[in-house]
Amino acid sequence: MITIDLTDANYAEHVAATANGLLLLHKKLCPHCLNMKKVIEKFIANGNETVPVMFIDIEENPQAMSGLSIERVPTLLVIKKGKVAATRVGLMNPRQLGTLYKDA
Numbered sequence: 001m002i003t004i005d006l007t008d009a010n011y012a013e014h015v016a017a018t019a020n021g022l023l024l025l026h027k028k029l030c031p032h033c034l035n036m037k038k039v040i041e042k043f044i045a046n047g048n049e050t051v052p053v054m055f056i057d058i059e060e061n062p063q064a065m066s067g068l069s070i071e072r073v074p075t076l077l078v079i080k081k082g083k084v085a086a087t088r089v090g091l092m093n094p095r096q097l098g099t100l101y102k103d104a
Helices: 011-016 031-045 062-067 094-103
Strands: 002-005 020-026 052-057 075-080 083-089
Touching: 011 052, 011 062, 020 031, 031 052, 031 094, 075 094, 083 094
Parallel strands: 002 052, 020 052
Antiparallel strands: 020 075, 075 083
C-alpha cells in the first residue's frame, strides 16, 4: 500500500498531482477513523495495491479541513485527475468503497 501523510503545507500540491487515489481526513484517536483505515487496507488488499492513499490528521492540520470544506471525520475523498471526484463522510465497508472509487 502506498501511503502518504499530508500536512496543511502540502495537501493541495499532492491532491493536484494525484491521477487516482484516496484521501482520508481523520483524527488519531477517533474510533470510526481507525475503522476506516482498516476498510481502506482491505480495499487495497482486494487488488488495488497501486492506489495511493493519503492521510491528513485534522487535529494537527486544521487548515486542510477548512480548505477542503470538510466538517466531520472520517471523511474520504476520491481523487481523480488531480481533483476531488467523490466525497463520503462516515463509515463504509470495502465493497462500498470499491463502488465509490470506481464510479467517481
